[in-house]
Amino acid sequence: MTRPRAVLLVRIAVLAGLVILLEICCRSGIIDPLTVIPPSNMIASMIDNVGSGDLNESIVNTFSTIILAFVLAIGFGTLAGALIHRSSRLRDVADPLLASYYSVPTFIFYPLLVALLGLGKAPLVVLGVLSAAPAVMISTLSGLDGVPPVLMKLARVQRLGPARTLWWIVLPAALPRLFTGLKLALSYALIGVIAGEFILSGTGLGYAISFAYQSFDNRAMYGLMLFVLLVAVIANGILYVWEGRLARRRSTG
Amino acid sequence: MSTAAVSEQSHVTLNEVVRRYDGPPVVHALGPINLVLRRSEFFSIVGPSGCGKSTLLDVLCGLVRPTSGDVQFEGRELRGDVPDGVGVVFQEDSSMPWLSVRQNVAFGLRTSDLPEKEVTERVDHAVSFMGLAQFADHYPAQLSGGMRQRVCIARTLVLRPRLVLLDEPFGALDQQTRLLMGDELLRLWRETGATVLLITHALDEAAMLSDRVGVMSARPGRFIDMAETGWPRDRDSRIVSDPKFGALTARLWSCLREESLKTMGRAA
Numbered sequence: 376m377t378r379p380r381a382v383l384l385v386r387i388a389v390l391a392g393l394v395i396l397l398e399i400c401c402r403s404g405i406i407d408p409l410t411v412i413p414p415s416n417m418i419a420s421m422i423d424n425v426g427s428g429d430l431n432e433s434i435v436n437t438f439s440t441i442i443l444a445f446v447l448a449i450g451f452g453t454l455a456g457a458l459i460h461r462s463s464r465l466r467d468v469a470d471p472l473l474a475s476y477y478s479v480p481t482f483i484f485y486p487l488l489v490a491l492l493g494l495g496k497a498p499l500v501v502l503g504v505l506s507a508a509p510a511v512m513i514s515t516l517s518g519l520d521g522v523p524p525v526l527m528k529l530a531r532v533q534r535l536g537p538a539r540t541l542w543w544i545v546l547p548a549a550l551p552r553l554f555t556g557l558k559l560a561l562s563y564a565l566i567g568v569i570a571g572e573f574i575l576s577g578t579g580l581g582y583a584i585s586f587a588y589q590s591f592d593n594r595a596m597y598g599l600m601l602f603v604l605l606v607a608v609i610a611n612g613i614l615y616v617w618e619g620r621l622a623r624r625r626s627t628g
Numbered sequence: 629m630s631t632a633a634v635s636e637q638s639h640v641t642l643n644e645v646v647r648r649y650d651g652p653p654v655v656h657a658l659g660p661i662n663l664v665l666r667r668s669e670f671f672s673i674v675g676p677s678g679c680g681k682s683t684l685l686d687v688l689c690g691l692v693r694p695t696s697g698d699v700q701f702e703g704r705e706l707r708g709d710v711p712d713g714v715g716v717v718f719q720e721d722s723s724m725p726w727l728s729v730r731q732n733v734a735f736g737l738r739t740s741d742l743p744e745k746e747v748t749e750r751v752d753h754a755v756s757f758m759g760l761a762q763f764a765d766h767y768p769a770q771l772s773g774g775m776r777q778r779v780c781i782a783r784t785l786v787l788r789p790r791l792v793l794l795d796e797p798f799g800a801l802d803q804q805t806r807l808l809m810g811d812e813l814l815r816l817w818r819e820t821g822a823t824v825l826l827i828t829h830a831l832d833e834a835a836m837l838s839d840r841v842g843v844m845s846a847r848p849g850r851f852i853d854m855a856e857t858g859w860p861r862d863r864d865s866r867i868v869s870d871p872k873f874g875a876l877t878a879r880l881w882s883c884l885r886e887e888s889l890k891t892m893g894r895a896a
Binding site: 523525526528529531532533534535539543544547548550621625 | 689691709710712714715716718720721722724725726735736738739767769
């Protein structure tokens with residue numbers, strides 16, 4: 376068995392073990408079922424809730440908001456990162472701000488965003504973008520900084536124009552770091568949007584979880600939490616596999 | 629002599645070339661330099677560290693414009709752009725880690741409008757010429773430093789440049805590999821008929837490979853000696869056992885020693 380496959384199997388075994396342990400603890404009463412329901416019930420609840428179709432609108436709302444925030448964050452983040460990369464003055468100003476950005480809890484601005492933009496998608500999208508864009512910005516900046524100068528010289532020697540230099544040299548050279556930004560941005564957009572829905576919104580999966588929580592409907596709450604968790608893990612997993620395929624070529628072996 | 633006859637003999641001409649970098653402080657890196665590279669000759673440049681060898685290469689291929697003076701390639705003045713027909717191999721590894729060996733080599737022809745069949749033929753020839761046929765589908769990370777440098781040479785070779793500029797391409801290689809790479813370079817030079825300019829810090833490499841060796845002074849770099857080696861065109865690394873080789877290397881070193889000491893801040 377290859378080493379990566381063995382690592383994957385151990386990882387799955389550890390996760391499965393923890394889930395089985397939780398199941399046993401819940402079933403045997405070590406953990407109060409009013410606090411946590413057994414994982415098997417969580418799965419059943421997830422299937423019931425999602426399968427019933429009652430949540431279709433919330434699911435569509437939440438994920439379309441996340442995708443919109445993710446795409447906008449990539450656009451803004453990449454543009455800003457590229458601008459900072461080009462201008463040393465802008466970098467002097469932006470560097471300390473970027474370094475300390477994630478110490479600011481952006482959620483505290485949600486009431487302000489609601490006041491400014493009203494209830495609906497807009498404040499959630501802004502919150503998602505505020506969470507995700509700086510990660511894209513930082514990774515774009517570090518990706519562009521990391522393009523070896525000799526490859527830029529090569530582009531000139533090969534007489535490539537700006538578009539070809541960007542497409543054939545800069546982007547592929549910066550790709551590993553850009554990918555890190557994409558993965559983080561997806562996670563941050565998801566956290567931003569769902570947390571926003573959780574706090575104040577009247578729609579979406581975050582709101583549905585919050586509603587179930589306030590109604591003491593543990594079964595629905597855990598089912599929905601599991602659903603969000605699964606979607607997040609699958610989306611990140613797809614990016615992870617894609618990144619792995621790209622990285623494999625660049626590493627030895 | 630007529631203009632046609634001059635351009636027939638001279639492939640590249642540097643006329644009173646000076647390069648300064650705006651400061652502060654202003655750095656006078658190079659010149660004034662006058663040099664005529666003859667068509668199909670193998671010319672090497674040696675000089676102390678920081679004497680402006682790489683700046684000279686950048687000026688020669690059009691990457692950098694001289695502060696004053698002019699550079700002519702095949703009778704046309706260079707104006708800050710790399711002209712068609714010039715290939716450069718850099719000191720640093722410039723293979724692209726996201727492309728296989730074959731794709732790296734073919735990269736040079738991406739902008740050409742050659743038919744696909746010819747592209748494939750040229751790439752296959754360059755790959756096997758540089759001894760990389762077995763590794764054509766490998767990625768640079770799977771190759772040694774010497775092999776990666778061969779990929780970069782193959783990528784230049786595939787363009788069939790009429791002028792090949794090499795900036796210490798074997799700097800990171802061990803002595804045995806360097807000797808063998810030198811042989812490959814000589815074979816390449818003979819087969820393509822290109823004019824080759826090699827920048828190196830290794831006196832033996834310059835003495836072994838070249839028709840002429842230019843010795844540069846400490847910064848600002850100027851030529852302080854120009855040695856004709858007199859080697860036959862059909863030569864290889866075994867020439868190091870020729871008594872003339874020792875005498876030539878000694879001549880180069882006697883020129884360079886004083887300049888190297890200047891660079892180190894000491895008197896001769």
